[in-house]
Amino acid sequence: MKAAVWYGEKDIRVEDRDLKEIGDHELKVKIAWTGICGSDLHEYQHGPIFIPVDGPDPLTGGQAPVTLGHEFAGIVEEIGSKVTNFQMGDRITVYPMITKGIKSSKEDVFDGFGTLGLHVDGGFADYAIVPEKNAYLLPATMSLEEGALVEPTAVAVQAIKEANLVIGDSVAVFGSGPIGLLTIMAARTAGATNIIALDVSETRLEKALQAGATHIINSAEVNPVEEIKKICPEGVDIAFEVAGVEPTFKQAIESTKIRGLVMIVSIFSKSIDWNPFDLTNSGVRIMASLAYEPVTFQQTINLIDSGQLEAKKIITDHIEIDDIVEKGFESLINDKSQAKILVKLSGDM
Template sequence: MKAAVWHGKKDIRIEEKELKPLKEDEVTVRVAWAGICGSDLHEYQEGPVFVPVEKADELTGEIAPIIMGHEFAGIIEKVGKDVQNYKVGDRVVVNPTLTHGDKPEDVDCYDGFSFIGLHGDGGFTKYANAPESNLYRLPETLTLQDGALVEPTAVAVQAVKEADLRFGDTVAIYGAGPIGLLTTLAAKAAGATKIIVLDLSETRLEKAKELGATHIINSGKVNGPAAVREIVPNGVDVTFEVAGVAPTFKQAIDSTRARGTMVIVSIFARPIEWNPLHLTNTGVKITSTIAYTPTTFQQTVDLMGTGQLKPQGIVTSQIVLDDIVEKGFEALTNDKSQAKILVELSGEK
């Protein structure tokens, strides 16, 4: 089957791959649509970040080259003999996170986690295997294309939950890429009154405004924290760092009120230099999130199914697998008007 395979930095190839044998607790999903994630882009531009290259991943048992793609939905094609709750023909979205499963999610939701599509073969192909425990049914109100948006939306929902954001809170979001835009949606749904989005791209800022930002700031033209404090003089209750670079990390802290919270949502592909004394006079709390709990994933499916979260507006392009490098990864690298690009596999609705 044709697949988008990661071999190294700037080296993703469309080539033939065989589907690995189906385990007894797995299903084979006929992939309909898959999204290109910011973490996929990091692997393309700067990798390896997560992709195992020196030894096999302990949870997947796989090593590069691997089939990329962890934001995907499709239809069950085949079930292993121990699968109990799903059948051939079910419409599902895959939660790509794999854990040891030894700890409750409220104790450690990242219990040695790995990702289908980053640490092992994923969804940029015709068929993908996934454990039954990682499947979620799509409600009839959602298309399979919508299903490809569940995973990144769940990242934003978890980020808002980690912030303990409450009705009436004020928010600043540094970075208006796909996750920043989805965090805008989630913050609005959670009751934030002021949602300030900062970015260097006017196109992305306008998209943030469309999706619910109350204020947009081009941080390349003005001092970001100063501009935020013109709107909320004491600083916002919560900031989300969704850009993944040292300047925005520091600016996010400077935009937060005393004893407020800054949430790191982005992936830092490389270390940054930062002095913790930056926090000493304010008591700003820093927390972080990279994925979501199983509960949050189901809540995201439910919120999208009822229309309380509508992430479809972040989609800027739909492409076919053969074009994934030029019209996918290269487009996201060079064209800041692009946000979420979906890859059509079977194309089923």
């Protein structure tokens, strides 16, 4: 089968690859669509970050070279001998997190994890082998294309839940890439009033308005903290850091009201320099959200299916797997009008 395989930094190869045999509790999935995630982009530009290269991953047994892709949906083509909840022909999306499963759901993902498409072969391929427990049935009214958007949308939904956002809260979202746009949508669904989107790309800021932002700020043209304080003089209740760079991290703290919250949703590819005294002076709290609980994943499916989260709005392109490097990864690096690029495998809807 054809697959996009990570070998190292700036080294992703589309090649023929064998599919491992299906296990008793596994599904063979014919993949329809797979989204390119920011973490995939980080691995392409700066990896290895998550991908195991020095030995097998302790949870998944996977090791580079690895087939990328953890935002995917498809159709069950074969089931293992002990699978009970799925049958051939079922349309599914995939919860890609593999955890120890020892602690409570709120702690589980922080206790060590692996990911389909990073720690073991994933969804940039014609087929994938998926554990039954990682498969989620899609409603009949939901497309496979939308199914490929459940994973990134669940990241945003979990961040909103972790932040305890309530009706009437004001928020600033630093970064209007795919997760930033989805965070804006989720904040609006949760009842936020002033939703301020920040980015250095006018195109992305226009997308932020379409996603539900009430205000946009181009951080390259004005002082973002001053502009936020014009809208919310005391600062915002919650700032979501979705850019993953030092300036936006510091701006998020400065833009948040006394005893407000900064929620880190991004992946930082390198360390940053900041003074914790900034928190001492303001009482601002910092939290970080990693991935999502299984219950959040199912809630996200329901929110997309009901139309409360219009995740399809973030799609900016559909490409073939043979073009994944130039029209996918390189395009996301060089063209800031791009948000979510879906890679077509079978293209089933």
